[in-house]
Amino acid sequence: MMDTSFAALDDTALQKGKAWLARAKVRPTKQRSSLAALLVGDGENRHVTAEGLFLAAKSSGEAVSLATVYNTLRAFCDAGLMNEITVDATRSYFDTCTEDHPHYFWEDSQELTDAPAGEVAFSRLPDPPQGSEIARVDVVIRLRRK
Amino acid sequence: MMDTSFAALDDTALQKGKAWLARAKVRPTKQRSSLAALLVGDGENRHVTAEGLFLAAKSSGEAVSLATVYNTLRAFCDAGLMNEITVDATRSYFDTCTEDHPHYFWEDSQELTDAPAGEVAFSRLPDPPQGSEIARVDVVIRLRRK
DNA sequence: CTATGTGCAAATCTTTTGCAGGCTA
DNA sequence: TAGCCTGCAAAAGATTTGCACATAG
Numbered sequence A, B: 001m002m003d004t005s006f007a008a009l010d011d012t013a014l015q016k017g018k019a020w021l022a023r024a025k026v027r028p029t030k031q032r033s034s035l036a037a038l039l040v041g042d043g044e045n046r047h048v049t050a051e052g053l054f055l056a057a058k059s060s061g062e063a064v065s066l067a068t069v070y071n072t073l074r075a076f077c078d079a080g081l082m083n084e085i086t087v088d089a090t091r092s093y094f095d096t097c098t099e100d101h102p103h104y105f106w107e108d109s110q111e112l113t114d115a116p117a118g119e120v121a122f123s124r125l126p127d128p129p130q131g132s133e134i135a136r137v138d139v140v141i142r143l144r145r146k
Numbered sequence C: 001c002t003a004t005g006t007g008c009a010a011a012t013c014t015t016t017t018g019c020a021g022g023c024t025a
Numbered sequence D: 001t002a003g004c005c006t007g008c009a010a011a012a013g014a015t016t017t018g019c020a021c022a023t024a025g
Helices: A011-023 A030-039 A052-057 A066-078 B010-024 B028-039 B050-059 B066-079
Strands: A048-050 A083-088 A091-095 A104-106 A110-113 A121-124 A132-145 B046-050 B083-086 B091-095 B105-107 B111-114 B122-125 B132-145
Touching: A011 A030, A030 A052, A030 A066, A048 A052, A048 A110, A052 A066, A052 A091, A066 A091, A066 B046, A083 A104, A083 A132, A083 B083, A132 B122, B010 B028, B028 B050, B028 B066, B046 B050, B046 B111, B050 B066, B066 B091, B083 B105
Parallel strands: A104 A132, B105 B132
Antiparallel strands: A048 A091, A083 A091, A104 A110, A121 B122, A132 B132, B046 B091, B083 B091, B105 B111
16 A cells, blocks of 8 residues: 655765755755655655655654645645656555656555556547647556456 | 536436346336436436536435435446546546546546547557556546647 | 335545744745 | 745545435345
8 A cells, every 4th residue: 555665764865855856946844855865865766645655754763744745745746846646536646757657556555656668659549629638648557466 | 527417317217227227236226216317318428426426416306315326326336337437536437338448537627528439549558567467457638728 | 024225424534724833045 | 034834733525334214126
């Protein structure tokens, strides 16, 4: 249910986190820097729920309130640093990769991961109905344990 | 936000609704028959939210409680009569078409509709990771007014 | 008649918000 | 210093559940 593999919260990770915030002109408060470090401190893409990130912060020793985690994830999305992915009607997932790419959703563990790059392609896409344009195409490959 | 075009609740629609329930061996109570008539009474596919169906029932004169609408939609899904579609983290949508097909999601009106049949095709799909199989591939084309 | 469904209200769960105090630029 | 940020608790929505009553087969 939660992504347990977060970046370690060391100085290197903190620097990377702060650089990430600076790139989007997001003010680096203590809480935001910690969360950023957990998210991008090791250069990996992450798919998190608010609850998962909250628990990760807590167990890494950084006390951040759940409300702040929500507000911060929202702020990161508004700043273009993350994307919200809709795969489950009851929970929001946030992705540190902001490009439009396909996902695997593991129905057993409720985990969200990237589908292998370049392995999904459309051969046909409809023209958008008149007066509209395609904002994004979400592809979620739902996996079930066999 | 809600689908306002529901089938009229006349005798023909009721018969169709009851037949639909019978096909899946779902007990045709008064409320279920009414909701089924609204959903499939005219043979069209429908994409509804619980709230939307609840309001449609109410304005067609059939008093059904919101809790029952939720329970009923859940029951229809369990019986294989409908599918839940995840497009919005805050609301659940239900589709009377149970085949795996792509959708348009109109971001302005929050409406969900079918994308034109046959207009979406994959040229490549990844092999499912070992030990897993693909349960479904959700494709949601998000549209924005231009 | 018996199992199942219904309605209401209350509970639950996720996410947002108001406000007083804290911290960054 | 001024304005944005944080934390807490409370609010807000969507959905589910407990329980007494109703009803289909």
